[in-house]
Amino acid sequence: MLTLYGERFASRLLLGTAQYPSPAILRQAVEASSAEIVTVSLRREAARARAGQGFWELIEQLGVRVLPNTAGCRAAKEAVATAEMARELFDTPWIKLEVIANDDTLQPEVFGLVEAAAILIAQGFQVLPYTTEDLSVAERLVGVGCAVLMPWAAPIGSARGLINREGLKTLRAYFPDTALIVDAGIGAPSQAAEAMELGYDAVLLNTAIAKAGDPVTMAAAFARAVEAGRLGFEAGLIEPRDMASPSTPVAGTPFFKIDRVS
């Protein structure tokens, strides 16, 4: 079971709700993914408009846990105010904390991230920070009270997979008791499985499913990949080696001659 701030979930796949071809496909994709947690955001509402209301009714019908984000915030103060608005609107202490450094890479602005996390945790929030795989930043985040870390695999929406696999592996080894979720940059089910095989607790993704040719089928594919990767990790992967090692018994090989052994 996935445990996040004391709450347990059967699914280890968290799903974003943006960029789907239609609300109906979003709903079907969430169902096909078996995700129990979806991310949402806050955006400006036009006077007398009801865009937010319609979206919220759809999310409520899904019966999933909501994880609001602070996407687009460029400074700690903006992220804190956005988190406070999200807590009131969505009635949850959870916040996917994003403080973004620049538009090209959408990489976390880690100084503002740590600052905002400390402020929010002091206010009773349960913070899930979108961060890099940097160990020193992770230490700071855990130090201010984050019980979950969400390092990127690659830039948001890039579909490049685990760019710094070794860095993610080190992070896992260094924080055995912190829930680690790979967030952003996953493009294929195999990449999600790879993250899970490293021992990550969960994967959060959006674009790879929403922009797939068939988002509902892709959601099912990711659900299986995440489950397969987790089972593989739990089963204990063998270590890679440089040279071959025969799987068929050597003893008793027909026509065997000792002078053939190099």
Add this chain to the structure above:
Amino acid sequence: MQILLNGEPIATDARTLDELCAKLGFAEAKVATAVNGSFVAAAKRGLTPLAPKDEVEIVSPRQGG
């Protein structure tokens, strides 16, 4: 007076944030608010006076990743 609502200048005679929300049709809507960069809880909107050039944000739930 002129204020900035969601980044756009508008004229309003609302004295409080609560009045502004009502005038904009948000009285019962699922929205959250901030003034000059700071969150204002729904229960505090009536106690939050507006002044010229105030920057008001009114947001609602939306798709997110």
